[in-house]
Amino acid sequence: MIKHTQLNLYAFKEAIKNTESFIKIGNSSIQALYLKNKVLDRMYDNYQQALKYGIEYLKQKPTLQIRDVNIIDEILNK
Numbered sequence: 001m002i003k004h005t006q007l008n009l010y011a012f013k014e015a016i017k018n019t020e021s022f023i024k025i026g027n028s029s030i031q032a033l034y035l036k037n038k039v040l041d042r043m044y045d046n047y048q049q050a051l052k053y054g055i056e057y058l059k060q061k062p063t064l065q066i067r068d069v070n071i072i073d074e075i076l077n078k
Contacts, residue, residue, distance in 0.1 A: 004076050006051055012044050012075070019074040021067055034071075047072050 007015060016022050016034060025031050033039055050058050050072050058069050 004051065006048075007075070009040070009044055012047060013040055015075045015078070016040075016043065016071055019071045021070040021074060025067075043068060043072070047075065050076060 013035060022031060022034065025034075034043070046058055046061075046064060046068065055069065055073050055076065058064055058072060
């Protein structure tokens with residue numbers, strides 16, 4: 001199992017900004033969408049699910065984009 005200390009919402013937001021997948025987006029408008037409250041809350045919820053059930057659980061969710069899974073995976077593995 002991954003050794004990871006759960007982040008609060010603010011720390012999670014900062015962690016998103018520092019992931020390679022987020023930086024690779026390269027479009028500041030799309031990056032800004034990730035940091036909006038509604039999207040950030042959804043990402044944080046998925047992050048908590050990944051902590052509880054594992055990253056494979058997220059990969060099975062059909063509504064979740066692979067980029068979102070990659071960002072969460074990077075955060076979990078830092």
